[in-house]
Amino acid sequence: MPDAADADGLTVGQVSTRLGVTVRALHHWDEIGLARPSLRTAAGYRLYTAGDLERLHRIVVYREIGLGLDEIRAILDDSTADVPGALRAQRTQVAERIGRLRRLSAGLDRMIDAHERGLLLTAEQQAAIFGPRWNLDWPAQARRRYGDTTQWRQYAERSASRGPQEWQAIADAITGLERALGDAMDAGVTPGSPEANQLVERHREIFASYFPLTRQMQVCLGRMFEADPGFAAHYNGIRTGLATWFRRIIDASARAHGIDPDTATWQ
Incomplete structure (x- = not known):
């Protein structure tokens, strides 16, 4: 989990290093409104707060299990979203990929x-x-x-x-x-x-x-x-x-x- 004690005012580069995502990804998520930084410097540079970092962390978690950005947006922003259902569907897809990879491994x-x-x-x-x-x-x-x-x-x-x-x-x-x-x-x-x-x-x-x-x-x-x-x-x-x-x-x-x-x- 992100450390809220020193999170306010983190730059894009600092967040990239902390979460292990690219600066390009952070810029893209900002552009599509999935994860926008709450603060800006006087010069207009993005700054992420502790709350921003928490949201980014959740995005990274869901991305790692293979959910698409639209699915992640629904989970984070739609209170009526069926999160367990989305995760079960993703688990099914993962199981199918594992099966394909096992068959590929056997073929190799x-x-x-x-x-x-x-x-x-x-x-x-x-x-x-x-x-x-x-x-x-x-x-x-x-x-x-x-x-x-x-x-x-x-x-x-x-x-x-x-x-x-x-x-x-x-x-x-x-x-x-x-x-x-x-x-x-x-x-x-x-x-x-x-x-x-x-x-x-x-x-x-x-x-x-x-x-x-x-x-x-x-x-x-x-x-x-x-x-x-x-x-x-x-x-x-x-x-x-x-x-x-x-x-x-x-x-x-x-x-x-x-x-x-x-x-x-x-x-």
Whole structure:
């Protein structure tokens, strides 16, 4: 509470320091008639009395709990104002803001975890969704290898909003694509044919679940699928020679879009 013993004759600057409000705010409250100083010096400077300071203190209290200036004016000047009702309404708004902030905090936690871990699933969930051949170390390895890239950031942003059901849908889509690739190779589908190009486009669409994939980037992935022992073993485990066939249909599709697979880069 303000000390009335020395309050009479306080300047705007002194009141600003005492109450922790800006001089600009005090001038504004004066201009709108919310809190006018009762005294003036001979030179016309504002001076606040103990009563003025008491009113200002009450304004500051109500401002700190989020009431608007019009609401504060009604509480201070209208004897019929429903003060408890106004405060209850403000409490409701505060509770709603707290709820929004808690949800924001939870979202930030998930985003941080996604950037650091990549996959926000338990070991049990990963095994159930991706199958027994899934290696729990793969997300951490990907983070170490690609964590400073734009694609990792895009992947993390998508991962933060996904739960087990969304990941299951992606896993099912990949399984379906790999089955279709194997069947197409068995059926003698040739690179550059409409059927092969459709599979390449399907791959790009599914891969967009992780991050946007350009045709040049897809060519680079095709090379990796064939050359990397882990990826090659995976695709060749579906059908013997599938890794090379998959790379060839990606290259043929790229050529049809004016891209030279031999010079394509990750861009």
